[in-house]
Amino acid sequence: MSDTTTPAVTAELEPPDAGAGDERHRLTAMGGLAALSLDAMASVAYGPESIVLVLAAAGAYGLGFTLPVTVAIAVLLAVLVASYRQVIAAFPDGGGSYAVAKAHLGRRTALTAAASLVIDYVLNVAVSVTAGVAALTSAVPGLYDDRVWLCLGVLALVTAVNLRGIAESARWFMVPTAVFVLSILAIVVVGLFRDAPVSTEAAAGHASVLAGNATAVGALLLLKAFAAGCSALTGVEAVANAVPSFRTPRVKRAQHTEVALGALLGVMLIGLAVLIGRFHLQPVEGVTVLAQLADASLGHGVGFFVVQFATVVLLGLAANTSFGGLPVLMDLLARDNHLPHVFALRADRQVHRHGVLFLAVVSAGLLVGSGGDVNSLVPLFSIGVFVGFTICQVGMVRHWFRGRPDGWRWKALLNGFGALLTGVATLVVTGTKFTEGAWGIVVALPLLVLLFEAIHRSYARIGERLELGRVPGAVTRRRSLVVVPVTAITRLTRDGLSAALSLGDEVLAVTVVHERAQAEALRRDWELWQPGVPLVEIPDDHRRLGRPIADFVNELGAEHAYDRLTVLIPEVEPAHWWERPLQNRLTVLIPEVEPAHWWERPLQNRRGVVIDRALRRHTDAVVCRMRMRM
Numbered sequence: 001m002s003d004t005t006t007p008a009v010t011a012e013l014e015p016p017d018a019g020a021g022d023e024r025h026r027l028t029a030m031g032g033l034a035a036l037s038l039d040a041m042a043s044v045a046y047g048p049e050s051i052v053l054v055l056a057a058a059g060a061y062g063l064g065f066t067l068p069v070t071v072a073i074a075v076l077l078a079v080l081v082a083s084y085r086q087v088i089a090a091f092p093d094g095g096g097s098y099a100v101a102k103a104h105l106g107r108r109t110a111l112t113a114a115a116s117l118v119i120d121y122v123l124n125v126a127v128s129v130t131a132g133v134a135a136l137t138s139a140v141p142g143l144y145d146d147r148v149w150l151c152l153g154v155l156a157l158v159t160a161v162n163l164r165g166i167a168e169s170a171r172w173f174m175v176p177t178a179v180f181v182l183s184i185l186a187i188v189v190v191g192l193f194r195d196a197p198v199s200t201e202a203a204a205g206h207a208s209v210l211a212g213n214a215t216a217v218g219a220l221l222l223l224k225a226f227a228a229g230c231s232a233l234t235g236v237e238a239v240a241n242a243v244p245s246f247r248t249p250r251v252k253r254a255q256h257t258e259v260a261l262g263a264l265l266g267v268m269l270i271g272l273a274v275l276i277g278r279f280h281l282q283p284v285e286g287v288t289v290l291a292q293l294a295d296a297s298l299g300h301g302v303g304f305f306v307v308q309f310a311t312v313v314l315l316g317l318a319a320n321t322s323f324g325g326l327p328v329l330m331d332l333l334a335r336d337n338h339l340p341h342v343f344a345l346r347a348d349r350q351v352h353r354h355g356v357l358f359l360a361v362v363s364a365g366l367l368v369g370s371g372g373d374v375n376s377l378v379p380l381f382s383i384g385v386f387v388g389f390t391i392c393q394v395g396m397v398r399h400w401f402r403g404r405p406d407g408w409r410w411k412a413l414l415n416g417f418g419a420l421l422t423g424v425a426t427l428v429v430t431g432t433k434f435t436e437g438a439w440g441i442v443v444a445l446p447l448l449v450l451l452f453e454a455i456h457r458s459y460a461r462i463g464e465r466l467e468l469g470r471v472p473g474a475v476t477r478r479r480s481l482v483v484v485p486v487t488a489i490t491r492l493t494r495d496g497l498s499a500a501l502s503l504g505d506e507v508l509a510v511t512v513v514h515e516r517a518q519a520e521a522l523r524r525d526w527e528l529w530q531p532g533v534p535l536v537e538i539p540d541d542h543r544r545l546g547r548p549i550a551d552f553v554n555e556l557g558a559e560h561a562y563d564r565l566t567v568l569i570p571e572v573e574p575a576h577w578w579e580r581p582l583q584n585r586l587t588v589l590i591p592e593v594e595p596a597h598w599w600e601r602p603l604q605n606r607r608g609v610v611i612d613r614a615l616r617r618h619t620d621a622v623v624c625r626m627r628m629r630m
Contacts, residue, residue, distance in 0.1 A: 073226065
């Protein structure tokens with residue numbers, strides 16, 4: 001259990017920039033674009049299609065509104081990029097909407113933002129992986145029955161790369177990202193110079209899903225199209241959440257990455273929308289809108305297949321955005337005592353290993369539970385991120401009103417307009433997809449907030465028992481008894497008793513008697529050896545070991561007023577996996593808190609385990625872990 005209950009103390013023990021000297025394992029601006037923008041970039045593959053599918057309900061007349069709706073989304077994108085650029089500067093420790101809400105909107109609102117981001121990050125992994133595998137199985141139908149195993153394989157690959165560090169993942173994913181972006185830009189540029197589609201082979205033989213022509217398009221349909229297309233904005237917040245992952249100067253590099261992401265995403269979305277109107281494309285069953293655009297601009301040749309392959313790869317790897325953002329967010333939540341402190345520990349290469357593994361395990365459960373079907377996960381997607389968007393925008397309005405820097409009114413107006421847009425999108429998406437699974441998000445959000453608060457209360461209670469924040473009394477010597485279980489007279493027994501004599505005022509050696517002959521032999525050898533420590537025999541007819549010793553220790557505690565009663569168990573630990581000579585010359589005592597309840601055990605920060613493992617691996621010291629029941 002952690003020995004801290006306040007963010008300030010936690011930050012002192014584990015500063016956000018711990019290990020900042022090793023800049024090699026942090027992101028450059030280009031590396032950040034590759035590692036943290038995959039989610040947003042991949043949304044180009046399904047964002048425009050989501051708009052077209054909604055507007056198709058109004059026929060060809062409805063499709064004419066594709067460009068205006070996309071422009072509205074691009075305006076919102078610009079607002080979000082400008083806002084998150086300010087968030088990066090104001091909150092360089094990362095956290096995005098959680099950090100903003102925590103500073104300006106209160107703890108409960110901040111936890112709501114954090115819960116929405118956690119849900120969105122987990123769903124992003126599941127949706128990205130299943131969408132990528134779905135694109136692959138569409139091209140190779142024979143793999144359809146193995147889609148769950150393919151999903152788990154892709155997830156394992158992304159997890160393994162991220163366990164090597166976020167900078168390492170950026171290097172791996174930079175080439176696929178560049179190929180995809182260049183492919184989309186090629187579609188747009190080449191398509192703008194064509195008066196008609198160069199090929200329609202991709203859509204040939206596929207039934208159109210276009211409804212009958214309408215003469216008017218209602219506001220509700222436009223709102224639904226806008227909300228559906230806003231799925232292309234997921235991932236915009238990832239850079240602001242992962243600012244600590246960038247190299248120095250972190251703020252400038254993160255801001256450059258955010259602007260580059262917004263500019264590329266906006267150009268691609270508007271360019272594709274222009275081509276949809278220019279080529280009068282209609283949605284058809286079994287072929288994506290992006291595939292039709294590639295066919296129309298580049299022809300049904302090498303360019304077409306490069307786009308398809310790049311889309312498959314990027315969709316499969318878009319989960320990497322979550323692996324870059326969620327562990328940093330969980331680190332901040334752990335420092336604020338809303339998650340187990342183990343999520344604040346960093347391994348080599350600046351990896352939040354426990355956060356990465358948590359995300360992988362939960363996402364794997366979603367993949368298996370959904371059977372690798374992307375359609376069962378999409379209705380849950382994007383709701384969480386819009387809640388976070390809205391909270392962040394409202395928080396930034398409060399930020400400007402409190403600080404009142406130069407030009408604060410225009411900045412507050414911009415964020416207020418963004419909050420209005422994202423708030424409307426949140427309501428529309430939740431309402432239209434409630435019966436399709438969005439109700440699960442509505443239930444999960446408050447449950448996660450309650451979980452965060454329960455963890456915080458547990459840490460507060462334990463901190464009170466540990467008297468954190470108060471000056472403790474003087475260090476005093478206490479009467480103590482050390483009990484050493486023995487089974488035979490060996491060097492291990494000698495070193496165990498030597499360590500016990502150095503730790504306690506009194507030492508008792510105890511042995512559990514199962515066979516009389518064996519007990520008499522041990523008693524005779526003990527009298528010949530004369531170690532200066534009495535041997536107590538505990539008879540047991542059931543051939544047990546642990547329970548008789550536990551009962552004996554309880555009896556000692558009840559009969560004698562010892563301030564501390566310690567059980568020291570001497571063990572042999574090999575230096576190598578096959579053997580290690582025992583050299584007990586130095587003893588390290590690690591005090592730890594042991595939770596009183598089983599459900600509090602995951603809240604332990606595991607620092608004792610980390611120190612124990614390092615000492616056993618790199619020294620010959622005897623490691624004693626003293627647990628205090630709280």
